[in-house]
Amino acid sequence: MSSRKPFVRKRYWNEPEMGWYERAYFFEVWRGIRITGGVFLANMWKWMTGRKGALTSYYPEETRADYAAGNRGKHILTQRPDGRPQCVACNMCATVCPAHCIEIDGAFDPDDPAHPKYPSRFEIDYSRCVFCGMCVEACPEDAIRMLKETPDLPGFDRGRMWLGQDELLNWQPKQDVAKPYPVAPAGRPGGTP
Amino acid sequence: MSPDLAITLVYIAYALAVLLTFGAVLTWVERKQAAIMSDRIGANRAYLRIPFTQVKLIWLGLFHGMADGLKLLLKEDFKPVTYDQLAYVLGPWVVFVPVMLVFAVIPFGGVLDPGLLIPSLAGWFGGRTYPMQIATLDAGLLVVFAFGGISIIGAMLAGWSSSNKFSMLGALRAGSQLISYELVMGLTVLGLILIYGTVDLTSMVQHQSGTILGFLPAWGVFYQPLAAILFLTAGIAENKRIPFDLPEAESELISGYFTEYSAMKQGMFMLSEFIEIAIIAALFVTLFLGGYNLPWMTDAGFVLPGGVVFAMSHGWVVLIQLVTFLAKVVLLCSFQILVRWTLPRFRWDQLLRFAWKFMLPLSIANLVVTAIAVWALA
Numbered sequence: 420m421s422s423r424k425p426f427v428r429k430r431y432w433n434e435p436e437m438g439w440y441e442r443a444y445f446f447e448v449w450r451g452i453r454i455t456g457g458v459f460l461a462n463m464w465k466w467m468t469g470r471k472g473a474l475t476s477y478y479p480e481e482t483r484a485d486y487a488a489g490n491r492g493k494h495i496l497t498q499r500p501d502g503r504p505q506c507v508a509c510n511m512c513a514t515v516c517p518a519h520c521i522e523i524d525g526a527f528d529p530d531d532p533a534h535p536k537y538p539s540r541f542e543i544d545y546s547r548c549v550f551c552g553m554c555v556e557a558c559p560e561d562a563i564r565m566l567k568e569t570p571d572l573p574g575f576d577r578g579r580m581w582l583g584q585d586e587l588l589n590w591q592p593k594q595d596v597a598k599p600y601p602v603a604p605a606g607r608p609g610g611t612p
Numbered sequence: 613m614s615p616d617l618a619i620t621l622v623y624i625a626y627a628l629a630v631l632l633t634f635g636a637v638l639t640w641v642e643r644k645q646a647a648i649m650s651d652r653i654g655a656n657r658a659y660l661r662i663p664f665t666q667v668k669l670i671w672l673g674l675f676h677g678m679a680d681g682l683k684l685l686l687k688e689d690f691k692p693v694t695y696d697q698l699a700y701v702l703g704p705w706v707v708f709v710p711v712m713l714v715f716a717v718i719p720f721g722g723v724l725d726p727g728l729l730i731p732s733l734a735g736w737f738g739g740r741t742y743p744m745q746i747a748t749l750d751a752g753l754l755v756v757f758a759f760g761g762i763s764i765i766g767a768m769l770a771g772w773s774s775s776n777k778f779s780m781l782g783a784l785r786a787g788s789q790l791i792s793y794e795l796v797m798g799l800t801v802l803g804l805i806l807i808y809g810t811v812d813l814t815s816m817v818q819h820q821s822g823t824i825l826g827f828l829p830a831w832g833v834f835y836q837p838l839a840a841i842l843f844l845t846a847g848i849a850e851n852k853r854i855p856f857d858l859p860e861a862e863s864e865l866i867s868g869y870f871t872e873y874s875a876m877k878q879g880m881f882m883l884s885e886f887i888e889i890a891i892i893a894a895l896f897v898t899l900f901l902g903g904y905n906l907p908w909m910t911d912a913g914f915v916l917p918g919g920v921v922f923a924m925s926h927g928w929v930v931l932i933q934l935v936t937f938l939a940k941v942v943l944l945c946s947f948q949i950l951v952r953w954t955l956p957r958f959r960w961d962q963l964l965r966f967a968w969k970f971m972l973p974l975s976i977a978n979l980v981v982t983a984i985a986v987w988a989l990a
Contacts, residue, residue: 445841448951452954454954455954458649458651459649462649463648466648473647473651474651475651475652476653
């Protein structure tokens with residue numbers, strides 16, 4: 420005699436109780452098909468009448484309508500009125516960045532005594548950026564901001580996800596810096612009018 | 613070349629074109645319909661760029677099927693270490709070819725009179741007419757079931773020769789599932805055979821050209837509604853698609869009996885699955901939805917119930933019949949895809965219980981009732 424107990428299927432406390440109607444299967448299948456088919460026909464009708472019948476969006480091309488107003492997206496570098504970066508290459512953003520993804524090379528400009536330091540290279544590695552916004556908070560010059568949009572961020576290649584000063588300054592140029600800038604020294608263009 | 617041969621070659625070319633087009637387009641339809649059913653957009657990235665321009669043709673992602681096919685053709689043709697290379701190579705063909713052959717006996721249109729269509733060749737054709745069907749067989753329905761049975765062997769060969777446990781399990785499941793549902797399918801069709809008194813698909817379709825009580829088209833689905841539902845269910849089960857995709861259940865068996873196949877060999881399994889959607893739709897249309905018949909349409913034109921007659925030339929009649937058949941097949945394919953994206957997969961014991969304890973008794977009951985009714989009315 421074998422001592423093995425016969426197999427008894429475990430009963431769960433929330434096991435569904437099915438009557439003959441559910442067991443007959445076809446009725447419930449028909450109910451499910453009516454639901455999914457209804458969704459299909461409704462969405463199809465929307466597409467065919469020129470509306471969008473989907474909840475998802477074409478990702479990079481289309482911005483979701485429900486982006487938060489304060490969404491932290493792609494960075495910009497603000498410009499001085501003459502178009503040069505507001506940044507003074509103080510490296511505070513690069514220091515505070517938890518992902519260490521900002522790289523700044525500072526350079527010396529003897530012609531601008533008010534802000535003799537400027538970034539000769541300002542790059543952000545978007546393959547590492549965590550979009551925490553700490554760089555924006557750390558900046559004493561209102562030189563770096565994050566807009567809510569995130570255009571052209573996806574890429575096929577890590578090496579191409581570095582955005583440089585040109586892109587950051589110019590993909591949405593902003594000159595409305597909160598910090599007033601002293602009048603340019605004589606003989607130089609630009610400066611606050 | 614004799615006129616018979618010419619007409620048959622034209623039919624074969626038409627059937628091949630239709631089936632392969634269905635196989636290619638249904639991959640796209642499946643993805644797109646699934647997307648629309650679940651509030652998504654679906655495949656929309658693959659494009660053809662017109663050479664020397666920047667014009668990209670996207671066409672709602674229609675080229676994704678082409679991209680898939682190209683990828684399958686260019687992939688490495690991996691071969692497992694197996695003791696039975698012949699069966700391994702033969703497997704996909706034994707699945708694929710019978711699926712295509714079934715279409716040979718399905719009438720996809722009424723009677724063609726090529727002499728009327730091409731008057732310059734009327735002398736050569738000598739007034740002969742041809743039913744639009746590749747093989748005009750008296751035993752059409754039996755041939756359908758015979759070929760349907762062969763594809764089981766293909767699945768078993770593929771699973772057995774792959775020397776892979778998952779393939780083996782998949783093949784075993786495929787064998788028992790297909791045999792179970794083949795039985796149900798045969799029994800449901802017996803009711804129709806009783807009513808029409810023939811297994812010739814052409815004359816079965818011709819039986820469905822009239823009307824019941826003067827307004828309802830005399831389609832099989834109105835005579836045998838239960839059999840129609842059971843037949844379609846068994847057909848989807850024959851096709852091994854969700855909710856009956858136990859032989860290739862991805863979450864359990866990787867890919868079931870074609871786990872060890874790659875490149876176009878695997879592509880042939882996929883293609884035959886998609887073509888079989890169209891074949892089952894065509895069979896269902898032929899048996900239950902009146903084939904190429906539209907309500908109140910005859911070979912002369914439309915004869916509406918009020919006695920109004922729209923006469924049509926032979927060319928228009930042939931065209932409308934072809935289009936009607938294809939339109940019905942497309943609708944049925946779409947319905948099968950709807951079912952596939954609605955239901956979850958059966959468990960194995962549920963699958964067999966459903967076949968043997970639910971569908972088989974129902975189809976036998978249907979057969980008995982039909983037999984009594986036919987005997988009482990005759």
